[in-house]
Amino acid sequence: MERGTREYALWSIGIVLVLIFALIPVIWLISVSLKPPESITDGSFLPSEVSFENYESLFEGGIDESPFIKPLINSILIALSTTVISIVLASFTAYAIARLEFPGKRAILAGALAIAMFPPISTVGPLFDMWRSIGLYDTYLGLIIPYLTFSLPLAIYALVAFFREIPWELEQAAQVDGATPFQAFRKVIVPLAAPGMFTAAILVFIFAWNDFLFAISLTSSDASRTVPASLAFFTGESSFTEPTGSIAAAAVVVTVPIIVFVLFFQRRIVSGLTAGAVKG
Amino acid sequence: MEASAPAHPSPPAAAPRISQKTRSERRLAWMLCAPAVIAMLAVTAYPIGYAIVLSVQQVDLRFPEEGGFVGLDNYGAVLSSDLWWTDLFNTVMLTVVTVSIELVLGMAIALVMHRAIFGRGVVRTSVLIPYGIITVVAAFSWQFAFAPDSGFVNKLPFIAEDMDWFGDRVSAFAVIIMAEVWKTTPFMALLLLAGLVTIDSQLYEAAKVDGATAWQRFTRITLPLMKPAILVALLFRTLDAFRVFDTIYIMTAGAQDTESVSILGFNQLISRLNLGLGSAVSVLIFICVLAIAFVYVRGFGVRVEEGRPGR
Numbered sequence: 391m392e393r394g395t396r397e398y399a400l401w402s403i404g405i406v407l408v409l410i411f412a413l414i415p416v417i418w419l420i421s422v423s424l425k426p427p428e429s430i431t432d433g434s435f436l437p438s439e440v441s442f443e444n445y446e447s448l449f450e451g452g453i454d455e456s457p458f459i460k461p462l463i464n465s466i467l468i469a470l471s472t473t474v475i476s477i478v479l480a481s482f483t484a485y486a487i488a489r490l491e492f493p494g495k496r497a498i499l500a501g502a503l504a505i506a507m508f509p510p511i512s513t514v515g516p517l518f519d520m521w522r523s524i525g526l527y528d529t530y531l532g533l534i535i536p537y538l539t540f541s542l543p544l545a546i547y548a549l550v551a552f553f554r555e556i557p558w559e560l561e562q563a564a565q566v567d568g569a570t571p572f573q574a575f576r577k578v579i580v581p582l583a584a585p586g587m588f589t590a591a592i593l594v595f596i597f598a599w600n601d602f603l604f605a606i607s608l609t610s611s612d613a614s615r616t617v618p619a620s621l622a623f624f625t626g627e628s629s630f631t632e633p634t635g636s637i638a639a640a641a642v643v644v645t646v647p648i649i650v651f652v653l654f655f656q657r658r659i660v661s662g663l664t665a666g667a668v669k670g
Numbered sequence: 671m672e673a674s675a676p677a678h679p680s681p682p683a684a685a686p687r688i689s690q691k692t693r694s695e696r697r698l699a700w701m702l703c704a705p706a707v708i709a710m711l712a713v714t715a716y717p718i719g720y721a722i723v724l725s726v727q728q729v730d731l732r733f734p735e736e737g738g739f740v741g742l743d744n745y746g747a748v749l750s751s752d753l754w755w756t757d758l759f760n761t762v763m764l765t766v767v768t769v770s771i772e773l774v775l776g777m778a779i780a781l782v783m784h785r786a787i788f789g790r791g792v793v794r795t796s797v798l799i800p801y802g803i804i805t806v807v808a809a810f811s812w813q814f815a816f817a818p819d820s821g822f823v824n825k826l827p828f829i830a831e832d833m834d835w836f837g838d839r840v841s842a843f844a845v846i847i848m849a850e851v852w853k854t855t856p857f858m859a860l861l862l863l864a865g866l867v868t869i870d871s872q873l874y875e876a877a878k879v880d881g882a883t884a885w886q887r888f889t890r891i892t893l894p895l896m897k898p899a900i901l902v903a904l905l906f907r908t909l910d911a912f913r914v915f916d917t918i919y920i921m922t923a924g925a926q927d928t929e930s931v932s933i934l935g936f937n938q939l940i941s942r943l944n945l946g947l948g949s950a951v952s953v954l955i956f957i958c959v960l961a962i963a964f965v966y967v968r969g970f971g972v973r974v975e976e977g978r979p980g981r
């Protein structure tokens with residue numbers, strides 16, 4: 391069939407274009423990170439010779455001297471803490487919204503939505519001032535608190551959507567058998583809800599991992615500075631060399647694991663990102 | 671989501687007696703919601719109130735001894751400065767351009783994901799890559815690519831070898847827009863796809879039988895039925911694009927008149943430590959966001975309860 395072949399060719403072109411567009415910056419970063427320092431300005435898309443020098447210099451000197459190790463640890467710990475706290479708080483709220491009848495339910499959903507639209511820059515100045523006076527400036531907690539605030543709407547909406555799909559008869563059965571509402575939640579619903587909670591956790595983690603504005607505003611040293619912020623402060627070997635190679639290497643280190651993770655759990659992420667986007 | 675109306679209609683508000691069970695259910699619900707509500711308000715409602723208080727005072731951390739109530743002077747200073755209006759123009763222009771490109775591209779990708787005869791998985795996989803990448807990292811990657819010394823872009827045919835992309839306002843914006851579009855189109859595409867899958871395929875079959883072309887089917891069936899999904903996606907992307915910060919900070923740091931209002935706020939608050947003036951900028955940005963949301967909700971009739979947060 392002539393039309394079939396043409397359609398097939400058109401789809402192929404479209405798919406290849408999307409693929410190239412999506413992949414170019416990633417391949418380019420990996421390529422730059424693998425170039426030896428003397429050929430970093432050669433401008434070729436792929437490295438002519440492969441060297442791991444940029445990676446070695448990134449980790450050189452251990453935790454005290456390396457400009458990257460401490461921020462990497464900070465990023466991981468801050469993003470993980472945010473994820474755990476956010477998912478626990480959001481599950482409580484999402485359970486109440488999906489399951490219980492109470493006045494104020496719509497107000498909480500609307501408020502969460504409003505916070506998702508809130509411009510973070512509007513809170514940066516007051517937080518900077520408040521954190522300095524109560525000692526949260528340049529601490530883990532000083533970043534975890536704003537991340538919590540801005541990730542909760544994300545987590546609540548995703549979890550409400552998942553919780554509404556759960557077969558609630560099981561919970562009623564547990565209550566008939568004498569379980570309290572809290573026991574019914576913990577013993578019956580949590581295991582059923584775990585996949586949805588995991589999805590919401592991925593979204594929250596990526597959000598906290600990605601933040602730059604709070605990270606540069608509320609930190610001043612490697613005590614709590616995360617990777618995105620530290621990249622902006624990278625310097626070259628001397629004041630005349632650009633830190634291009636080390637930034638590229640650091641970028642690859644923080645990007646590749648997340649991409650592998652995202653691709654591995656892509657179905658969950660798509661359902662989480664679009665949860666509640668449409669009500670038929 | 672299922673098509674049914676809310677599964678639990680609320681009891682009438684004026685019910686004469688609330689049963690013991692209802693009361694304990696409410697108490698449990700409020701207890702479960704309280705921590706998240708407090709966490710959300712602590713870093714939004716309180717700071718925005720505090721920002722308003724700071725914005726009517728002279729607070730400059732470099733000169734802590736000066737200070738005091740100055741009324742609307744800070745707002746006057748911001749609104750009478752050319753910088754604010756340049757940055758507001760930049761931000762609005764960036765928002766309109768990036769969101770428009772994203773809508774077209776996102777729709778194309780959503781259609782490919784929805785109707786592709788093959789390769790659906792490949793497309794979905796590849797659009798998730800930009801989503802998973804840190805914005806700052808993506809900005810660095812594009813910056814290196816367009817840099818005159820180390821980039822590969824100037825080596826491409828039809829591009830001047832010595833083109834200084836970040837040395838000129840228009841070309842710098844072109845690169846910034848490209849990086850923003852790359853990073854956020856996937857989210858748009860996924861939101862649109864979620865709307866696309868709810869359309870009954872029988873409508874297309876019927877239109878085909880009646881002789882409608884593919885374009886007619888798209889404009890007469892797909893677009894009208896997707897209007898709610900499109901508006902929700904546009905609302906979220908518009909508000910997200912309006913707070914653009916990371917990409918500009920990394921690529922130009924506002925040089926060549928490429929500053930956005932968020933960069934202006936950051937410079938006043940954190941770089942110059944002028945909390946009074948910076949807070950006035952923050953409050954003005956907050957008012958802009960409220961205005962955008964209001965236009966979408968009242969002007970276009972977006973039903974926000976059906977929307978979702980995220981980026």
